[in-house]
Amino acid sequence: MPYRPAEWATIAAAGFSPEIVHSMAVMIFRYRFYWRVNTWHGRLPAARLSRTRNQGSDMTQATLDILGIGNAIVDVLSRAEDSFLAERGLNKGGMALIDADQAETLYQAMGPGVESSGGSVANSCAVAAGLGARVGFLGKVANDGLGQVFGHDIRAAGVHFPTAPLVGGAPTARCLILVSPDAQRTMNTFLGACVTFGEDDVDPAEIARAQVIYLEGYLYDPPAAQAAFRAAARAAHAAGRKVALSLSDAFCVGRHRAAFRAFVREETDILFANEAELLSLYETEDFAAAAAQVRTEVAIAALTRSEKGSLIVAGDATYEVAAVPTQVVDTTGAGDAYAAGFLAAHTMGLSLAEAGRWGSVCAAEVISHFGARPQTDMKALVGG
Amino acid sequence: MPYRPAEWATIAAAGFSPEIVHSMAVMIFRYRFYWRVNTWHGRLPAARLSRTRNQGSDMTQATLDILGIGNAIVDVLSRAEDSFLAERGLNKGGMALIDADQAETLYQAMGPGVESSGGSVANSCAVAAGLGARVGFLGKVANDGLGQVFGHDIRAAGVHFPTAPLVGGAPTARCLILVSPDAQRTMNTFLGACVTFGEDDVDPAEIARAQVIYLEGYLYDPPAAQAAFRAAARAAHAAGRKVALSLSDAFCVGRHRAAFRAFVREETDILFANEAELLSLYETEDFAAAAAQVRTEVAIAALTRSEKGSLIVAGDATYEVAAVPTQVVDTTGAGDAYAAGFLAAHTMGLSLAEAGRWGSVCAAEVISHFGARPQTDMKALVGG
Numbered sequence: 001m002p003y004r005p006a007e008w009a010t011i012a013a014a015g016f017s018p019e020i021v022h023s024m025a026v027m028i029f030r031y032r033f034y035w036r037v038n039t040w041h042g043r044l045p046a047a048r049l050s051r052t053r054n055q056g057s058d059m060t061q062a063t064l065d066i067l068g069i070g071n072a073i074v075d076v077l078s079r080a081e082d083s084f085l086a087e088r089g090l091n092k093g094g095m096a097l098i099d100a101d102q103a104e105t106l107y108q109a110m111g112p113g114v115e116s117s118g119g120s121v122a123n124s125c126a127v128a129a130g131l132g133a134r135v136g137f138l139g140k141v142a143n144d145g146l147g148q149v150f151g152h153d154i155r156a157a158g159v160h161f162p163t164a165p166l167v168g169g170a171p172t173a174r175c176l177i178l179v180s181p182d183a184q185r186t187m188n189t190f191l192g193a194c195v196t197f198g199e200d201d202v203d204p205a206e207i208a209r210a211q212v213i214y215l216e217g218y219l220y221d222p223p224a225a226q227a228a229f230r231a232a233a234r235a236a237h238a239a240g241r242k243v244a245l246s247l248s249d250a251f252c253v254g255r256h257r258a259a260f261r262a263f264v265r266e267e268t269d270i271l272f273a274n275e276a277e278l279l280s281l282y283e284t285e286d287f288a289a290a291a292a293q294v295r296t297e298v299a300i301a302a303l304t305r306s307e308k309g310s311l312i313v314a315g316d317a318t319y320e321v322a323a324v325p326t327q328v329v330d331t332t333g334a335g336d337a338y339a340a341g342f343l344a345a346h347t348m349g350l351s352l353a354e355a356g357r358w359g360s361v362c363a364a365e366v367i368s369h370f371g372a373r374p375q376t377d378m379k380a381l382v383g384g
Numbered sequence: 385m386p387y388r389p390a391e392w393a394t395i396a397a398a399g400f401s402p403e404i405v406h407s408m409a410v411m412i413f414r415y416r417f418y419w420r421v422n423t424w425h426g427r428l429p430a431a432r433l434s435r436t437r438n439q440g441s442d443m444t445q446a447t448l449d450i451l452g453i454g455n456a457i458v459d460v461l462s463r464a465e466d467s468f469l470a471e472r473g474l475n476k477g478g479m480a481l482i483d484a485d486q487a488e489t490l491y492q493a494m495g496p497g498v499e500s501s502g503g504s505v506a507n508s509c510a511v512a513a514g515l516g517a518r519v520g521f522l523g524k525v526a527n528d529g530l531g532q533v534f535g536h537d538i539r540a541a542g543v544h545f546p547t548a549p550l551v552g553g554a555p556t557a558r559c560l561i562l563v564s565p566d567a568q569r570t571m572n573t574f575l576g577a578c579v580t581f582g583e584d585d586v587d588p589a590e591i592a593r594a595q596v597i598y599l600e601g602y603l604y605d606p607p608a609a610q611a612a613f614r615a616a617a618r619a620a621h622a623a624g625r626k627v628a629l630s631l632s633d634a635f636c637v638g639r640h641r642a643a644f645r646a647f648v649r650e651e652t653d654i655l656f657a658n659e660a661e662l663l664s665l666y667e668t669e670d671f672a673a674a675a676a677q678v679r680t681e682v683a684i685a686a687l688t689r690s691e692k693g694s695l696i697v698a699g700d701a702t703y704e705v706a707a708v709p710t711q712v713v714d715t716t717g718a719g720d721a722y723a724a725g726f727l728a729a730h731t732m733g734l735s736l737a738e739a740g741r742w743g744s745v746c747a748a749e750v751i752s753h754f755g756a757r758p759q760t761d762m763k764a765l766v767g768g
Binding site: 111144156370 | 501529
């Protein structure tokens with residue numbers, strides 16, 4: 001892949017001669033190769049390289065493919081019987097917000113844990129970077145041990161992560177994830193430092209750098225983030241960029257339905273939702289009706305349906321994408337990985353059907369093991 | 385399993401009438417059942433229950449099956465290409481000691497990590513508890529975030545963990561583990577708070593409670609622990625208990641060969657070693673000769689040989705045990721899990737051949753996924 005069709009097209013459309021277009025494309029390829037090789041080996045942090053690459057470039061040219069904005073969370077995964085969930089009134093398969101005391105009580109009661117960086121959009125960013133997309137992430141950690149873990153992991157995945165950590169406030173957010181014997185995950189999130197993420201953390205220059213900004217619905221929960229959410233979308237559209245949104249969780253949609261409905265209609269170009277989330281959004285039991293409605297509201301909707309694959313609706317077009325069969329160990333991060341594959345392929349200029357396939361491949365990888373971040377060479381997996 | 389043959393035999397040997405033996409055995413079973421059910425559901429910490437169970441019992445009756453003594457470490461696992469190891473001069477498959485600065489430098493260079501509680505003997509303790517053995521662990525963490533993770537995980541596994549954390553000194557130990565594409569692990573350990581573990585942390589009353597104390601060779605590395613090592617062995621033998629030892633690592637054996645040779649000969653009843661460790665101990669290239677020598681020095685030696693299974697030598701008896709085939713993902717903790725299965729079965733009064741089989745089953749589980757602690761119901765796996 002010497003350079004990407006999408007970039008070529010953008011450059012050509014700007015009216016340069018074919019020779020100049022060729023040399024610009026070669027230059028882009030060389031920069032990117034240098035960046036990849038060096039961040040892969042960890043010699044230089046992605047953030048510094050991104051700045052280097054940006055110098056002298058035209059800001060109307062995207063220097064990131066995807067900029068994710070979401071909660072910066074460290075996951076603590078543990079296996080639990082369904083009876084454990086039932087005894088504590090935990091809603092299997094959902095995400096519940098808990099406070100510091102509840103987090104401590106639940107942690108003491110749950111089994112041995114495995115810690116790994118999480119956060120819905122942050123997971124997507126890590127997967128997309130693994131696929132070769134140029135990715136940034138904005139989200140708030142604290143200046144503590146778990147915050148260092150989160151920062152290390154996302155940068156080590158090759159993601160540009162410029163948000164300053166919170167000093168002297170709440171600790172880094174954690175999500176206590178209980179994985180049932182049937183591989184379903186039940187999430188209990190203590191938002192910690194995430195509640196301070198706000199409009200000030202959304203740098204319009206970062207937004208303008210990315211082809212697509214990708215927002216998680218969970219970001220409606222911490223109060224200050226709602227303003228950041230809208231500011232980010234406005235800045236993206238002002239810079240001629242696209243806005244992608246994940247509905248995140250049916251209960252989260254229920255908590256903020258009116259805001260979601262408006263945001264989907266007014267600000268969303270690409271929507272990710274699973275069946276339950278879409279039905280909750282439109283308060284219906286009829287998937288076909290909900291799919292028909294979302295088709296009129298967003299340019300592209302990728303609707304995931306677990307083992308039934310996904311349905312992509314875009315204007316008059318509809319694509320049915322099969323799921324990739326795998327041995328399911330833990331469904332944590334399935335939707336995040338799907339969105340990552342989809343957005344990575346889409347921003348590389350691939351077709352919507354191919355983007356859906358990449359989504360399915362990535363989701364299958366992530367659910368085949370414990371934890372939400374990939375454990376294999378994702379590029380090889382999509383055959384890219 | 386109403387009660388264990390080994391316990392029955394011990395009680396009967398004490399000269400009580402069959403009726404009293406029966407009611408004592410029933411009582412033991414009830415206590416144990418209560419303890420298991422409650423620690424499984426996390427309602428009561430194992431430590432508190434252990435104390436409850438101990439009240440009024442005769443101290444000459446073991447109330448623990450295994451007491452492990454080792455380094456209390458949190459693992460940070462990450463995938464790495466062989467070239468990453470080669471560039472940094474890391475010895476593939478081995479364990480190297482690193483200082484705080486080296487740990488920071490390596491952490492910054494390595495890929496995204498997964499954190500989980502580790503430590504060789506601590507891993508064994510978690511596996512053995514999962515098999516239904518009554519287990520304790522002595523080891524030093526700091527009073528910090530990772531220390532809390534370690535304490536939570538080992539207690540949540542059902543292990544009694546009484547050692548007080550270090551306050552105001554070095555942080556909790558961590559091991560940066562690089563997993564190669566061929567599933568081999570290369571470990572880089574920053575010992576942190578472990579270096580303060582010493583004789584004072586070895587409570588003779590805890591030692592006297594356990595049928596077997598299990599020591600890791602790695603404990604020779606932190607200087608203060610060597611005294612603890614010998615004190616623990618003396619206390620165990622004084623109380624009529626057995627001493628088990630893992631040689632841990634061929635390079636660790638090389639660093640402390642004379643001490644190991646003496647300890648094996650003078651204090652070890654049950655020895656765990658892989659091929660490389662055994663050859664290093666006796667400075668030979670001849671496995672058969674080394675096996676013949678160890679047979680004369682310890683009562684039982686369980687010699688692990690990766691996919692070739694294990695060889696158990698005990699007096700005149702020899703047992704060849706097959707490995708359990710599995711898809712190998714990460715060999716971290718293979719030896720720890722083998723020792724756990726072996727010791728759990730052995731302290732339950734099962735045969736040496738069956739103990740070897742339990743070891744193989746446990747090792748296969750742990751190498752089939754990322755990380756050294758089990759992710760499945762170990763009791764079901766051994767069919768116990």
